[in-house]
Amino acid sequence: MSALNTIPIDKLVRLIGTANGPTIIDVRTSEDYAADPRLIPGAVRREVDDIAQWAPAYSGHNVIVACRAGHRLSQGAAAWLRQAGANAEALDGGVAAWAKAGHPMVLQSALSPRDAQGRTVWVTRARPKVDRIACPWLIRRFIDPNAVFLFVAPSEVAGVAERFGATPFDVEGDGVIWSHDGERCTFDVMVEGLGLAGLAPLAHLALIVRGADTARPDIVPEAAGLVALSLGLSRMYADDLEQLDAGMLIYDALYRWCRDATGETHDWVSHQPKGARAKAVSA
Secondary structure, eight states: OOOTTEEOHHHHHHHTTSTTOOEEEEOOOHHHHHHSOEEOTTEEEOOGGGHHHHGGGGTTOEEEEEOSSSSHHHHHHHHHHHHTTOEEEEETTHHHHHHHTTOOOEEGGGSOOOOTTSOOEEEEESSOOTHHHHHHHHHHHHTOTTOEEEEEOGGGHHHHHHHHTOEEBSSOOTTOOBSOBTTBOHHHHHHHHTTOTTOHHHHHHHHHHHHHHTTOTTSOTHHHHHHHHHHHHHHHOSSHHHHHHHHHHHHHHHHHIIIIITTOOOOTGGGSOHHHHHHHHHO
16 A cells, blocks of 8 residues: 555556646656666656755646655655645655566657757657657657647758757658658657557557558558548648647547557447347347
8 A cells, every 4th residue: 555645656657648647757866867867758857956946837736756766855855846736746666666567668868958948849840640740749648748849841850950959750861760660650669769669558559650651551440540530630720739739639549549448349239228229139
């Protein structure tokens, strides 16, 4: 049983990647972080010595705090956040227990340096479809909830990346890490390269995205539906960021289906009252 004001690892696993998931703050010491420079998916690093400055920004938020082992650093930081107005809990067992349980962790060396506000910045081609909506969804749900995305003309992606310190993705070019690799789409490459391949729902979702993005609907039946939704969104929204916001809901739903509902079916008969169901079957 978890201690007061703590959250067990198995409960946090269920919250990560969901639209209303908590903010996760890693408050490990610099020494502990250097010994294992990986983060729980979606976590941000904060120095506990500066908590008086950054705690008020989380007022009204649901927050999970993680230190190395779940003791004084995370317990104290969570208490400080609560007095600042946050609904804060410490992760039971800390980052060490999370890693020992075999849950995915994100290697920070795979990411470009963050901007002055602590955000990752990404750039890709304008008028996004499939991969260029799926990848931002993955980043915001599992890497950086505050990530910035710049959509520009294809010919300007490399220049914008260099000038604004942004990471290019889903575009060809020398030195571009996050792009298609053989039969794999950019989403596939990101899931593996960011250390998230161990999440079975993401692996399933990657098949859907790959089939939709590479014109191979035979991979999984849902790929054809994703193509239709993606093309429909592109007709509905002229603004790429508005399209991204709308697309987030689609991928939230697909992820939850991959995680919780692949074995569920729907038909007319099974959802009728018992009497009507019997008539329908006999007919």
